[in-house]
Amino acid sequence: MSDFIVNESNFIIEDDLYESSFVPEGFMLPDGIVFGEKLDEAPSWELYLSEDLQFRLLVVKEALAEQWVDGHLIPQSALMPMELKDGVFYLLISPSSLKLQRLSQCRFNGSLRYAFSFYSALQHTRTLDAEHSLRDGIFFELYSVILPCYTLVPPVADRALFRNALRGKNDPELLLSSEEMGGSGGLAYASCLKDLRDHDYAVPKEQPLLESGEPVDDFFMGKVKVGQIITGPLCIRRQYQIFDTSTDYYVLLIDKLWGDALLHTTVLSRITLNTVPLNGRAVYVLTLPKRQALEALDDRSFGYDRHSMMDLAQAVRRTRAAVPQADLRDGLYVAKLGMILPLTFSAGSYDDGKVMWDIIQQGPFSSAPLMQDIAYDILSVARSSD
Secondary structure, eight states, X not given: OTTOOOOGGGOOXXXXXXXXXXXXXXXXXXXXXXXXXXXXXXXXXXXXXXXXXXXXXXEEEHHHHHHHHHTTSSOGGGOEEEEETTEXXXXXXXXXXXXXXXXXXXXXXXXXXXXXXXXXXXXXXXXXXXXXXXXXXXXEGGGTEEEOOOOSOOOOOHHHHHHHXXXXXXXXXXXXXXXXXXXXXXXXXXXXXXXXXXXXXXXXXXXXXXXXXXXXXXXXXXXXXXTOBEEEEEEEOSSEEEEEESSSEEEEEEEHHHHHHHHTSSSSTTSOOEEEEETTEEEEEEEEETTSOEEETTSOOXXXXXXXXXXXXXXXXXXXXXXXXXXXXXXXXXXXXXXXXXXBSOOOOOOHHHHHXXXXXXXXXXXXXXXXXXXXXXXXXXHOOO
């Protein structure tokens, strides 16, 4: 029995009235979103899925919401007040395609993108709150933050939390403190890469062009509130780099040579790319919304549903028409542009149906795998040359 480990974060009871839901199923918000199934709960918050499966809805008690805002973890504008039968609550809304979940439930499952998203949220959170335990926190991918719940759960080292998300479903939880792990707290980028290598992840050889904590004001040119920062890297490749931010936008840096090659095709010919100098080299910059997929097709984390999967199929068809010999298997999918940016332009012929079918089968999905008839319809769109 000495090896039996209990996750205390699931067993903290603050009062004896913790039985009924904060929000009844079927409750409708002013914008028409209807509450569906309750996914998870704790004494101070409850997580729901919307009836149409498009959103995750986090309802929190007023005191907890105020702590998050006072700690600058989330903007006041992200919280919607709700007058319910038990008092005032606050609502955070996330698209189902992005992660909004209890931190202890996070599992990377081989996705380097997911791992870097988690790392970036840790980095951002620790710039705002270096003290509180995050073991019972909530991972909120949209704003690249882990929201602490300020309970009596014993502190666990951030590196241990990262390793816990790397483990298999039957592996024990690592509960060591920072002192027990021989560190001073936080998770260094080098330590992150080492842990990923130890679990056979293909970590990037290139160094990130931007660092956690760097301001992003120059990239957005007034599009977001002043004072926002880079929280961490999400995808680092020779041709491009994607960075998470404290806003609901990503920063995409495109190598100038690759960007120029794309501009000579119809893949990027209709947009204007801004050039900035970074570390002695010129790169193109795009800022893109997190609510739409921006990811390498060979390292996916975005949760797809029937609509976003159909958008991807149309992007496959559109890109194939623009670059007939391109290899799309490791291309960069930019949903905002409706295109896949290929890394290789003349790789021969590939079956786009096979590429699409692998994604249809493997996901990840925002809520559930696609129905078979819908999957075949999406596949036919990707294969169509019309």
